[in-house]
């Protein structure tokens with residue numbers, strides 16, 4: 001399965017959430033690869049704590065591959081190469097966890113027919129080798145998104161299961177932006193159908209994911225006054241109503257990742273060392289990651305919206 005991670009705004013939690021989903025899926029025995037298609041800012045290496053590729057790779061990354069400058073993109077084995085001991089402790093039952101970084105200093109580039117064809121080869125090879133491939137597409141209407149949509153519209157990709165996760169924070173502006181990315185002018189649906197996608201089939205692949213959501217009843221808000229808590233409830237209700245109206249409500253949304261104190265301060269993988277040993281990250285955050293990965297299997301049916 002190919003999972004495209006996208007968002008309209010930057011800083012939504014798209015990369016941190018996707019890297020944690022990849023890690024959890026691999027921990028649970030699936031063979032997983034993470035393709036950093038955020039061509040303008042390929043920093044997924046930082047999240048996995050792989051210093052050599054923290055801002056992309058100098059050894060022929062995804063940019064170089066797509067532009068025909070190398071035969072295959074550079075791969076990093078996260079289990080071996082992470083600087084974090086807690087990540088290097090790979091359980092026997094875990095699957096592969098591979099990162100393909102972008103190129104250091106690389107930037108956005110348009111998808112000419114060669115790029116699209118190489119990208120199609122890459123996606124098909126990924127599908128043959130891995131259970132799950134995450135493609136981090138950067139924020140907004142990027143060239144990477146256009147290329148991905150173009151490739152997925154090719155007949156050769158038809159049998160491949162694909163999902164689109166649209167990440168957004170739990171605020172009015174983020175909800176509107178996420179809706180615009182899906183339904184607006186030059187959004188996923190308009191662009192996709194103009195490239196030959198069937199509208200309903202494409203819609204069925206798309207779900208929203210709320211990130212860094214603050215629960216108004218959380219114990220961590222104990223210091224707030226009663227009027228402040230009441231106001232948070234009002235905001236939360238208003239957001240639920242708005243999300244429902246925009247198709248990002250109960251059926252359109254497939255995940256809700258709680259606000260986590262560790263992720264607030266650092267872009268990283270949450271391991272047992274964080275939740276059970278040091279007890280700095282919340283178990284509920286990891287449970288939300290696991291819950292979402294369970295929905296990323298071909299067997300889990302995403303009913304029509």
Ligand SMILES: Nc1ncnc2c1ncn2[C@@H]1O[C@H](COP(=O)(O)OP(=O)(O)OP(=O)(O)O)[C@@H](O)[C@H]1O
Nearest residue numbers: 010011012013014015016212259260263264266267
């Ligand atoms: N559940 C969470 N709770 C608290 N903070 C979070 C959570 N998820 C992500 N963050 C933090 O939000 C910030 C933005 O996250 P991230 O870099 O993943 O977003 P992004 O959408 O990939 O951004 P960009 O568009 O810049 O690539 C980071 O500092 C990250 O650690």
Ligand SMILES: [Mg+2]
Nearest residue numbers: 014015016038
């Ligand atoms: Mg990112």
